[in-house]
Amino acid sequence: MNQACSVALVGAGPGDPELLTVKAMKRLQAADVVLSDDLVDPRVLALLRPEARLLRVGKRGGCVSTEQRFIHELMIRESRAGQRVVRLKGGDPFVFGRGGEEIDALRAAGIDVEVVSGLTSGLAAPASLGIPVTDRRCTPGVALVTGHNGESGIQPDWAALAKSRLTLVIYMGVARAAGIVQALLDGGLAADTPAAAIAAAHTAKQRQQVCTLGDLPAMLQRERLASPAILIIGQVVGLSVAYRELLEQLSNDPSIAQAG
Numbered sequence: 287m288n289q290a291c292s293v294a295l296v297g298a299g300p301g302d303p304e305l306l307t308v309k310a311m312k313r314l315q316a317a318d319v320v321l322s323d324d325l326v327d328p329r330v331l332a333l334l335r336p337e338a339r340l341l342r343v344g345k346r347g348g349c350v351s352t353e354q355r356f357i358h359e360l361m362i363r364e365s366r367a368g369q370r371v372v373r374l375k376g377g378d379p380f381v382f383g384r385g386g387e388e389i390d391a392l393r394a395a396g397i398d399v400e401v402v403s404g405l406t407s408g409l410a411a412p413a414s415l416g417i418p419v420t421d422r423r424c425t426p427g428v429a430l431v432t433g434h435n436g437e438s439g440i441q442p443d444w445a446a447l448a449k450s451r452l453t454l455v456i457y458m459g460v461a462r463a464a465g466i467v468q469a470l471l472d473g474g475l476a477a478d479t480p481a482a483a484i485a486a487a488h489t490a491k492q493r494q495q496v497c498t499l500g501d502l503p504a505m506l507q508r509e510r511l512a513s514p515a516i517l518i519i520g521q522v523v524g525l526s527v528a529y530r531e532l533l534e535q536l537s538n539d540p541s542i543a544q545a546g
């Protein structure tokens with residue numbers, strides 16, 4: 287690879303640096319400039335060479351499109367200046383990470399792009415609770431879905447997903463959980479379908495809770511589970527130890543169902 291005119295688009299995984307790929311680690315430790323998203327764990331950033339320049343280009347509200355253009359220009363400028371550039375993204379760069387748009391901009395500028403896959407939070411988060419997302423006894427597969435696709439993105443068809451029997455792994459869903467749950471119930475998914483929310487998975491701040499689909503919005507508020515979080519809905523959640531414990535608690539003390 288000609289380092290002088292290329293950018294590595296690297297997935298940082300969900301948090302724990304031990305979940306980085308070997309290739310991601312190599313690219314990080316060779317980088318001159320790293321453009322990092324907000325979601326990247328500080329323990330991953332600590333792996334950079336002391337001489338490397340770290341540019342935090344996370345989008346904190348503001349005008350997203352302008353900032354995205356700014357990121358593209360920065361990557362192009364730095365790589366043309368002969369710097370070894372890494373564009374570092376939480377999880378996998380091609381799963382809700384706008385990696386596709388960044389590749390388009392770089393290629394249009396004649397810059398090579400190497401994509402280094404990362405472990406996406408939508409798979410790593412349920413794994414941390416022992417939830418087997420494609421267990422064939424419960425589901426034909428898993429859908430990775432956004433709860434929020436901006437004004438211009440294609441919106442999920444919740445009614446179709448409700449009927450699909452797929453495990454639903456929902457990114458960016460906490461703020462819209464009430465609407466999503468209502469749409470799934472309207473689509474015919476049973477209110478007692480097992481569900482889980484996992485916030486900041488594989489970081490020092492990880493918190494999680496299992497519940498039923500019907501209780502999910504109230505549970506998120508009660509437990510103050512906030513972004514970044516993954517919501518998981520489907521019978522596979524029922525296979526986890528945490529969910530079995532919840533059922534046991536409910537059968538021993540039905541008042542928990544009301545009190546939460």
Ligand code: SAH
Pocket residue numbers: 300301325375376377378379380381382383405406407408411456457458459484485486487488489513514515516
């Ligand atoms: N490319 C990322 C996703 C970026 S979209 C990936 O593959 O994981 C941002 C959303 O990802 C967050 O709103 C949240 O839903 C989810 N997310 C990212 N990191 C997370 C983590 N450590 N724990 C839980 N959810 C996470």
